[in-house]
Amino acid sequence: MIDSRSFRQLMSCFATGITVVTGRDDAGNPIGVTINSLTSVSLDPPLVLFCLGKWAYMHPAFQKVSRFAVNILSAGQEDVSRYFANTRTNPKPKRLWGRPQMDVPLLNGTLGWMVCEKHKTYKGGDHDIILGEVKKLMKRGETADPLLYFHSRYRHLHGE
Incomplete structure (x- = not known):
């Protein structure tokens, strides 16, 4: 039997990018949650x-959304990641929200974003696996570096 601590430690050896998935709650308010499990599944x-962990504070809200955005964070957005990573105990970053697309809230200062229609949700142990079809996207040039997560810490690229 694999214990969860050992599994988590091994998975921390896999560097990931950081995203914030945004949407709207039942009242139409913008919501978001930090995610490092983004995967491209299909081109066509x-x-x-x-x-998304079933224990996550935003899990109930994201079960209900039909449309969401994936915001790819830049190296300077660690504060944004921390803000959406828990129950909002970290200070709210200034100029957080940008102009919505397809009525989905977007974040300012990201490397890019994609608006998705929820395609299907699968059960995956203590997480839900949420599949989305990309309906609109925007990439903001190549001058900024991504925010990374490695060995349970935020990291930055160091040259090429």
């Missing part, structure tokens, strides 16, 4: 997936 049709 364009599909992505992310995994």
Whole structure:
């Protein structure tokens, strides 16, 4: 039997990018959650997936959304990642929200974003696997570096 601590430690050896998935709650308010499990699934049709812990504070809200955005964070957005990573105990970053697309809230200052229609949700142990079909996207040039997560810490690229 594999214990969860050992599994988590091994998975921390796999560097990932950081995203914030955003949407709207039942009252129409913007919501978001930090995710490092984004995966490209298909080019035709364009599909992505992310995994959301059933214990996550935003899990109930994201079960209900039909449309969401994936915001790819830049190296300077560690504060944004921390803000959406827990129950909002970290200070709210200034100029957080940008202009919505397809009525989905987006974040300012990201490397890019994609708006998705929820395609399907699968059960995956203590997580839900949420599959989305990309309906609109935008990439913001190549001058900024991504925010990374490695060995349970935020990291930055160091040259090429």
